[in-house]
Amino acid sequence: MGSVTGSVDLAGCEWLQYDYGAARMARGRPGLFTMWRYRELLPIPDGPVRYPVPIGGTPLLHAPALRQTLGTPYLWIKDETRNPSASNKDRATALVIEDGLRRGVETITTASTGNAAVATAFGAAAAGMRAVIFVSTDCLPEKLALMTQAGAWVFQVREGYAAAVDLSRAAARTFGWLDRNTGANPFTIEAKKTVAFEVWEQLGRRLPDVMIVPVGDGPTLVALDKGFTELVSCGLTTRQPRLIGVQAERCQPLVRAWLDEPTRPAELDPTATIADGIAVLRPAIGDAVLEVVRRDGGAMVSVTDDALLSAVATLAGRAGVGAEPAGAAALAGLEKAIEHDLINRTETIVLLVTGREVKAGQATYDPSRVTVVETLDEVERALTF
Numbered sequence: 583m584g585s586v587t588g589s590v591d592l593a594g595c596e597w598l599q600y601d602y603g604a605a606r607m608a609r610g611r612p613g614l615f616t617m618w619r620y621r622e623l624l625p626i627p628d629g630p631v632r633y634p635v636p637i638g639g640t641p642l643l644h645a646p647a648l649r650q651t652l653g654t655p656y657l658w659i660k661d662e663t664r665n666p667s668a669s670n671k672d673r674a675t676a677l678v679i680e681d682g683l684r685r686g687v688e689t690i691t692t693a694s695t696g697n698a699a700v701a702t703a704f705g706a707a708a709a710g711m712r713a714v715i716f717v718s719t720d721c722l723p724e725k726l727a728l729m730t731q732a733g734a735w736v737f738q739v740r741e742g743y744a745a746a747v748d749l750s751r752a753a754a755r756t757f758g759w760l761d762r763n764t765g766a767n768p769f770t771i772e773a774k775k776t777v778a779f780e781v782w783e784q785l786g787r788r789l790p791d792v793m794i795v796p797v798g799d800g801p802t803l804v805a806l807d808k809g810f811t812e813l814v815s816c817g818l819t820t821r822q823p824r825l826i827g828v829q830a831e832r833c834q835p836l837v838r839a840w841l842d843e844p845t846r847p848a849e850l851d852p853t854a855t856i857a858d859g860i861a862v863l864r865p866a867i868g869d870a871v872l873e874v875v876r877r878d879g880g881a882m883v884s885v886t887d888d889a890l891l892s893a894v895a896t897l898a899g900r901a902g903v904g905a906e907p908a909g910a911a912a913l914a915g916l917e918k919a920i921e922h923d924l925i926n927r928t929e930t931i932v933l934l935v936t937g938r939e940v941k942a943g944q945a946t947y948d949p950s951r952v953t954v955v956e957t958l959d960e961v962e963r964a965l966t967f
């Protein structure tokens with residue numbers, strides 16, 4: 583900017599002019615900040631990374647306006663919506679596909695509440711693999727549209743997400759497909775732990791006091807704990823941040839288990855909350871979530887759908903971040919945690935914002951790629967590749 587020398591007019595359009603010369607142009611290759619930066623702590627052999635899209639290396643935002651609104655001077659947002667398919671699911675997808683590419687696998691499968699499926703559809707498309715996705719019939723049509731646009735084959739399962747997981751895993755075994763299912767493939771945890779390394783580096787090789795994380799099946803939170811544990815194992819730090827897990831009030835099996843209280847039926851209805859990304863009735867690694875939250879001195883909290891909607895609006899209006907309801911759960915959880923004295927406003931707090939808002943206008947999916955099934959036989963009969 584210091585070198586602007588004037589301007590010229592092009593039919594009413596103003597072009598700024600500079601003191602031109604070759605030295606003005608940027609030189610050298612900028613280093614790309616991606617999760618592969620931590621490959622010495624990832625289960626992949628040496629050699630070039632084959633996964634063709636940069637993943638991770640998402641910004642840690644200092645959110646000045648949001649800090650002011652909340653009175654939290656050391657608040658940060660780890661913005662996972664910046665991943666290519668708009669959620670933290672891209673990390674797990676990339677590592678699983680990287681491994682599959684090295685083994686010559688042609689087809690990948692996963693069950694999903696939506697975002698893991700979109701990430702798998704996009705990642706497989708980029709890597710030249712086939713994606714076979716299993717979702718509940720309740721999956722948002724906007725997310726189905728993203729999957730079929732990327733060329734994925736989608737099976738809808740009426741009995742919901744848990745049945746979709748069973749079918750996807752059975753199909754992987756029967757047809758020899760790569761199984762990306764969370765809780766089944768340990769690479770999903772390995773990939774998601776890189777968020778902990780990034781936050782530590784982005785804070786100047788320091789840890790926050792507390793990190794707030796939406797919880798569905800559990801790998802996002804458990805992986806953060808693993809990442810922080812590995813920083814200790816590497817001798818880089820001696821303590822770990824507290825982790826606070828957030829669930830939606832209408833689907834909060836782990837919050838009730840944490841409080842050692844019985845769940846009411848109204849709190850176990852994944853279709854009743856707008857937080858589809860974390861609406862999981864039987865979390866795949868729920869026991870591990872409770873274990874690490876206890877060990878780190880953290881907690882589990884639930885938030886209402888109204889609080890989630892208000893968090894979505896606040897993230898947009900005070901941080902410029904567009905999140906889906908599940909993606910904004912950490913902010914809703916922060917407000918609840920402050921109310922319950924689980925967090926002090928002057929601590930260093932990191933909110934993990936996990937998924938971007940789904941744009942309207944993407945609502946039509948390709949029906950020739952979507953089939954409702956109940957059994958593996960029906961899956962096999964419907965396969966046209």
Ligand SMILES: *Cc1c(COP(=O)(O)O)cnc(C)c1O
Nearest residue numbers: 697798799800801802859936937
């Ligand atoms: C999947 C997901 C989560 C939580 O992930 P788990 O690892 O299953 O606990 C949170 N937010 C969004 C938007 C998600 O898609």
